[in-house]
Amino acid sequence: MPKDFRATTLERAIGRQLAGWRDERELSLTEAGQRVGFSSAKLSMMENAVQPSAPVDVMALGYVYKVPTPEWQAVVLRAQYAEQVRTRSVNNGPLFDPAADFVNLVFEATSLRVFTTDLVPPVFQLPGYANAVLQSDDPVRTARLAMVREAWSARLNDRDPLTVQAVFPEAVLRHVIGGLRVMKAQLLHLMEVSEHETVSVQVVPRDAGAYPAMGSPFTLLGFPHRQHNDVAYLETFIRGEYVEEPGLTEECAQRFAGLQKIALGTGESLELIAEAAADL
Incomplete structure (x- = not known):
């Protein structure tokens, strides 16, 4: 994670979505991390937008949580866009209201x-x-x-x-x-x-x-x-x-x-x- 990382509002929204998926399945951070192969610390940082959520990690969580495909794909698209915002400094687009x-x-x-x-x-x-x-x-x-x-x-x-x-x-x-x-x-x-x-x-x-x-x-x-x-x-x-x-x-x-x-x-x-x- 970059030392000067500052989460955008889009990244915070993605983190809330990830936390919502886990809460719906009544999993602790430790249980969810074990299933997907992440440490509970990493998962917590993703959910709280203390570090960026990589699209591949979002995809893994959607698969492990058995989230309906269109739903996790939409969040992966947002994560990809957030990555572009961070690397190219483009403005927020229509994927986020x-x-x-x-x-x-x-x-x-x-x-x-x-x-x-x-x-x-x-x-x-x-x-x-x-x-x-x-x-x-x-x-x-x-x-x-x-x-x-x-x-x-x-x-x-x-x-x-x-x-x-x-x-x-x-x-x-x-x-x-x-x-x-x-x-x-x-x-x-x-x-x-x-x-x-x-x-x-x-x-x-x-x-x-x-x-x-x-x-x-x-x-x-x-x-x-x-x-x-x-x-x-x-x-x-x-x-x-x-x-x-x-x-x-x-x-x-x-x-x-x-x-x-x-x-x-x-x-x-x-x-x-x-x-x-x-x-x-």
């Missing part, structure tokens, strides 16, 4: 820095609010956003909960979505979640003028493994996209730090949210 994979990264992340421009951050959206936003949109995307919200909620009481820092402009609080009742419930929920010690909510006031990343929402995810770099996630109604190049994710981190400086503090932001809720 970041929008579909995003919720998996939310489950794996230890930190989430979210900047939205016109909506409450997806992790904090109530179903009524989310449904109003997406009522004329793709139902698949609606379901994915619900899974993101549930992923955060499920981790609130974890021993290693997900830390969420959110920044958005004041206009998000004033834009009534789903009617007065739905919007008020959403703002009250935002106040409630902001009281969690792992959550920071800051609002950019409308008199702040221009600010970093204006009009360009993004989510920056951080992970516990040294081999997993920060990942920025960008999404439009057309598609989602991961940005993984360290220089670019560092730019996102700097923009986010700039936003936090311009935004109101958490206490003042909470007061502004309460004021907006009282006005409804």
